[in-house]
Amino acid sequence: MKNDMLIVDSIVHGYNWAKSNWAQPTSALACEAGAGFHGFLCRDEATTLTRDEFLRDWSSDEVAESIFYESQVDIACHHGTPIWDFFKDGHCDTEKGFAMKARFPERTMIYGAINPYDPATAVYEMEELVDRGVNGLKIYAARFHNGKTYDQRLDDPKFGYDMIEKALKLGVKTIAVHKAVPFGPVRPDPYGVADVPEACTVFPEMNFEIVHSGFAFVDETVALAGIPNCWFNLEVSSGLIFKAPRRFAEFMGKLLQNGAGDRIVWASGCCLTHPQPIIDAFFDFQMPQDLVEGFGYPQMTPEILRGIMGENFLRLHGIDSAALKAKIAGDEVSQRQAAGLAAPWTHFRDRMAKGLAA
Secondary structure, three states: OOOOOOOEEEEEOOOEOOHHHEOOOOHHHHHHHHHHHHHHHOOOHHHOOOHHHHOOEOOHHHHHHHHHOOOOOOEEEEEOEEOOOOEOOOEEOHHHHHHHHHHOOOOEEEEEEOOOOOHHHHHHHHHHHHHOOOOEEEEEOEEEEOOEEEEOOOOOOOOHHHHHHHHHHOOOOEEEEEOOOOOOOOOOHHHOOOOHHHHHHHOOOOEEEEEOOOOOOHHHHHOOOOOOOEEEEOOOHHHHHHHOHHHHHHHHHHHHHOOOHHHEEOOOOOOOOOHHHHHHHHHHOOOOHHHHHHHOOOOOOHHHHHHHHHHHHHHHOOOOHHHHHHHHOOOHHHHHHHHOOOOOOHHHHHHHHOOOOO
16 A cells, blocks of 8 residues: 555644643633544544543653554654643644654654744744754744734734744745634634735745645635645645545645645644544545546546655655665664554553553
8 A cells, every 4th residue: 555655744743732731711612622623533433532532741752652653654743833822832842843853863853833923032942943953843823812813924024024034044944834723712814825925925935834724715725736835734634534525525636636736745633633544545535536527636646645645745855755765764663563553542542551641
């Protein structure tokens, strides 16, 4: 099935849903929504965690073992998240990415979380993250304070542009922005993509990843397919392949039809969902024939699939896939995967049973 290709999970998260991490009372709403979202995006009951299993503080080891010992993922990119308005540590602390990389140095990439709308700390944090070797930056489309939503636009000349210019000076070439899925009781409009095209045009040397592409604002997102430095990350939206397969096929068909096939990158968002069921579903996916005949959507060819499942993301970061494949050949993860994958969440549940869970 894998055909010797490299599989890259372009977003994984070590979430911290613990009540002790809540920054405000409405954090409870975000937690309940997260648990519901997990259940919706998972393939079936066997791959779905209970509410108590999911809503907890996930350690980097728990996330990494779920990915590398229970799936065919070769490389994982850990995203920190700057959701300090709801969670004290930002919800997914970038430090967990560094811990994951310390254990699996050749197999882990990191996007560091920043909030460019907090100028007192953003520049310092960006410099520190770059010094520590992050592969990109992660920002959010809005923040929530005292019951009000504040837009955080990429094309804001004061904050968005200043942040992008600083990132480029530091050598950062990729910024991922959370879109399509509003987080918490916020206005949905900042999670659209109206701020993306101008930023892409003004800063052609920066690559912008639209995270959750295809989940919402589909036509607006597809309209960006012709912009060469605009990339489309399938975290969350990839889970629609189970519970909403027609919806999944339609947005994938639109992106492929409009020329984005070499800039689509797959992600599970683990621990939001387990990666292996989605990998299996992607390899089995075929565009419905009526969409091919009625709308001209292209089929998912082996070449397109190879790009989406890993090659595109590696090319985005200038990584030679052949050299990387040689570097990780025969390591501990390769040996464990070759011996047979454990069932989803086996290692996490073993840790819980032994009292080792975070």
